[in-house]
Amino acid sequence: MERGTALVTGASAGIGEAFANLLAAEGFDLILTARRAERLRVLSASLTERHGVKVSGIPADLADPAGPQRLYDELNEAGQTIDLLVNNAGFGGVGRFEALDQVRQREMIDVNVSALTRLAGLMLPGMKARARGGIINVASTAAFQAGPFMAVYYASKAYVLSFSEALSEECRGTGVTVSCLCPGVTATEFFETAGFGDLPLYRLGMMDAARVARLGYDGWRSGRAIVLPGLRNQVLVWGSRVLPRPVTRRAIRFLQEKSGAVT
Numbered sequence: 001m002e003r004g005t006a007l008v009t010g011a012s013a014g015i016g017e018a019f020a021n022l023l024a025a026e027g028f029d030l031i032l033t034a035r036r037a038e039r040l041r042v043l044s045a046s047l048t049e050r051h052g053v054k055v056s057g058i059p060a061d062l063a064d065p066a067g068p069q070r071l072y073d074e075l076n077e078a079g080q081t082i083d084l085l086v087n088n089a090g091f092g093g094v095g096r097f098e099a100l101d102q103v104r105q106r107e108m109i110d111v112n113v114s115a116l117t118r119l120a121g122l123m124l125p126g127m128k129a130r131a132r133g134g135i136i137n138v139a140s141t142a143a144f145q146a147g148p149f150m151a152v153y154y155a156s157k158a159y160v161l162s163f164s165e166a167l168s169e170e171c172r173g174t175g176v177t178v179s180c181l182c183p184g185v186t187a188t189e190f191f192e193t194a195g196f197g198d199l200p201l202y203r204l205g206m207m208d209a210a211r212v213a214r215l216g217y218d219g220w221r222s223g224r225a226i227v228l229p230g231l232r233n234q235v236l237v238w239g240s241r242v243l244p245r246p247v248t249r250r251a252i253r254f255l256q257e258k259s260g261a262v263t
């Protein structure tokens with residue numbers, strides 16, 4: 001079956017890189033984007049060699065409000081349509097809200113929320129017109145409760161979950177599928193970038209990025225609006241749905257304090 005072309009954001013590392021590997025093996029041609037151009041170049045060459053698919057790397061900073069439109073224009077000029085958008089780029093930051101770099105907090109919203117929304121808005125009309133393809137938005141188990149000491153990150157992921165769920169329903173019956181992938185702790189560069197350092201607590205039960213991507217893709221293919229990869233994450237989310245919100249936010253506070261990342 002002809003798979004078409006997938007655009008993967010945040011493809012230079014972690015879950016995005018795992019999606020790139022998986023989708024190339026599944027026969028998708030790929031457009032990969034992130035800021036680190038050299039990583040994109042090396043990955044693109046390796047995927048083409050291993051899987052015989054067409055892969056292009058387009059470096060872009062999605063914290064720049066003009067980034068998504070620029071990316072879209074570049075694709076448009078090349079006559080490139082997108083069948084699957086994996087809206088994966090994102091990052092977090094741990095610490096007391098007022099002590100964190102406020103510019104970086106705003107950039108977190110720019111990347112995790114604004115760029116993801118803008119890219120969906122730019123790609124959906126073409127998908128709907130062709131009545132095929134869709135979007136995988138990467139949220140997190142963090143989407144299901146408030147997150148003291150990662151306040152903006154958790155809030156950004158709550159947005160992604162709500163937005164994706166609504167889009168998924170709007171697209172039902174159109175041939176376009178929108179899924180929200182909600183990973184729990186996954187072995188990537190995320191924790192280092194977020195400022196956790198080398199914290200053993202977070203390594204407990206970490207999932208492999210390749211497994212997260214596989215479950216996300218399979219969930220999207222089977223038309224699921226929300227995909228929770230792994231039993232542990234399903235249990236955690238079930239817990240946060242049945243427990244009162246004051247309990248879950250205090251539990252997150254306790255875990256963050258225990259982790260040693262917050263002083």
Ligand SMILES: NC(=O)c1ccc[n+]([C@@H]2O[C@H](COP(=O)([O-])OP(=O)(O)OC[C@H]3O[C@@H](n4cnc5c(N)ncnc54)[C@H](OP(=O)(O)O)[C@@H]3O)[C@@H](O)[C@H]2O)c1
Nearest residue numbers: 010012013014015034035036062090140185186188189190
């Ligand atoms: N790891 C986890 O435990 C976990 C759990 C739940 C959800 N998630 C979510 O999974 C997604 C992928 O994260 P990951 O775990 O794979 O982390 P990662 O290894 O740090 O990868 C993050 C990716 O996002 C890209 N990115 C960051 N800022 C960007 C910007 N301004 N413009 C363009 N690209 C940018 C990075 O590329 P460049 O640095 O090259 O730009 C990188 O490719 C994120 O949305 C994250 O919130 C992760």
